[in-house]
Amino acid sequence: MTVCEQARALFTAQFGTDPEGCWCAPGRVNLIGEHVDYAGGLCLPIALPQVTAVAVRRRTDNRLCLRSSGFDPVDLDLADRRADGWAAYVAGVVWSLDPPGFTGADIAVASDVPVGAGLSSSAALETSVALALAELCGLPTDTAGRDRLAAACVRAENDYAGAPTGGLDQRTALHARPGHALLLDFADGGAEHIPFDATTQGLTVLVVDTGTGHRLVDGQYGQRRREVEEATRLLGVTTLRDAPSPDPLADPVLHRRARHVTTEIARVQDAARLLRDGHLRELGPLLDASHRSLRDDFEVSCLELDTAVDAAVAAGALGARMVGGGFGGSAIALCETQRVADIERAVTAAAARRDLPAPTFLRATASGGARRC
Ligand code: ADP
Numbered sequence: 001m002t003v004c005e006q007a008r009a010l011f012t013a014q015f016g017t018d019p020e021g022c023w024c025a026p027g028r029v030n031l032i033g034e035h036v037d038y039a040g041g042l043c044l045p046i047a048l049p050q051v052t053a054v055a056v057r058r059r060t061d062n063r064l065c066l067r068s069s070g071f072d073p074v075d076l077d078l079a080d081r082r083a084d085g086w087a088a089y090v091a092g093v094v095w096s097l098d099p100p101g102f103t104g105a106d107i108a109v110a111s112d113v114p115v116g117a118g119l120s121s122s123a124a125l126e127t128s129v130a131l132a133l134a135e136l137c138g139l140p141t142d143t144a145g146r147d148r149l150a151a152a153c154v155r156a157e158n159d160y161a162g163a164p165t166g167g168l169d170q171r172t173a174l175h176a177r178p179g180h181a182l183l184l185d186f187a188d189g190g191a192e193h194i195p196f197d198a199t200t201q202g203l204t205v206l207v208v209d210t211g212t213g214h215r216l217v218d219g220q221y222g223q224r225r226r227e228v229e230e231a232t233r234l235l236g237v238t239t240l241r242d243a244p245s246p247d248p249l250a251d252p253v254l255h256r257r258a259r260h261v262t263t264e265i266a267r268v269q270d271a272a273r274l275l276r277d278g279h280l281r282e283l284g285p286l287l288d289a290s291h292r293s294l295r296d297d298f299e300v301s302c303l304e305l306d307t308a309v310d311a312a313v314a315a316g317a318l319g320a321r322m323v324g325g326g327f328g329g330s331a332i333a334l335c336e337t338q339r340v341a342d343i344e345r346a347v348t349a350a351a352a353r354r355d356l357p358a359p360t361f362l363r364a365t366a367s368g369g370a371r372r373c
């Protein structure tokens with residue numbers, strides 16, 4: 001059964017009728033450009049083949065009835081404007097989007113995006129809900145419309161779920177195209193679709209889920225954002241994108257944080273150039289440099305991520321780095337496809353040697369954005 005079929009089946013089992021429709025949106029992995037979205041930077045994600053699907057039927061009594069296998073059922077009143085746990089990611093989108101004429105819905109969710117692994121199951125959920133509401137309520141879903149949906153999903157995650165994420169996840173889930181990476185510009189809102197076909201070049205983007213749930217809401221992510229804001233203020237620029245160098249910063253911590261942001265943005269520009277020229281193999285050293293910068297300057301890596309990255313590179317990956325917010329979650333390794341099995345074995349063995357959870361693997365092929373299914 002596909003994920004969309006699972007959502008429909010859950011809907012029928014839970015609500016005793018058919019949904020009006022089913023929509024899905026992908027998880028994502030960011031090739032490079034980490035912790036720069038909220039600094040006016042550039043990111044270069046691809047959407048994953050894994051999706052979250054929502055089956056939806058509208059109600060007329062201002063209630064939201066939400067079901068997702070493995071999560072507690074939630075029934076709530078639209079007037080409450082408050083939801084806890086996973087319901088905040090769904091109801092938050094309703095409240096921040098405020099679609100015209102919307103008076104409640106039954107929603108069933110199914111997903112094969114790993115949850116809490118830094119692959120953005122949260123945005124996959126938000127954006128599939130947002131697209132469903134937009135199509136049901138007649139909001140535009142062209143490029144500009146999807147930009148507005150992404151913004152509403154960011155507000156949902158920030159204001160209702162309490163996670164201060166910066167927009168990378170939601171924009172990727174809504175705008176990605178199959179066979180393309182997405183160069184996202186967070187200074188001017190621009191997006192460029194760059195062909196990204198690792199498979200035909202004999203390459204695989206291997207995603208390593210360390211099995212250590214990332215701890216995004218625990219304050220570290222917010223603290224990094226505040227440090228970046230402080231560095232931006234002290235350097236007298238609008239965003240760190242405009243800062244020629246972090247050198248004038250006397251505070252050594254803020255200096256390192258700003259150095260990560262400015263060097264990471266430069267690495268994204270280099271990576272985009274390589275992709276445009278079809279030189280995927282040469283991404284490797286940029287991934288390695290990105291990881292070192294996130295580990296040493298931004299200090300958002302952890303033992304599990306460093307272990308996975310080091311083992312992948314030692315086993316022959318062309319490059320590897322942590323992805324997502326950090327402090328757990330996932331890493332990627334750019335691998336010759338024929339070496340993937342060896343690299344997986346090496347990463348698993350390295351985790352076992354340190355008594356860390358057994359990692360799981362998936363292969364990321366650049367997939368499409370939110371759609372009806
Ligand atoms: P990530 O986005 O990296 O997977 P987050 O902590 O940002 O991790 O989001 C995970 C949260 O999103 C879950 O704890 C849950 O509240 C919600 N969520 C994600 N996927 C689903 C789903 N299929 N069903 C219900 N809630 C989900």
Ligand code: MG
Binds near residue numbers: 120122
């Ligand atoms: Mg998330």
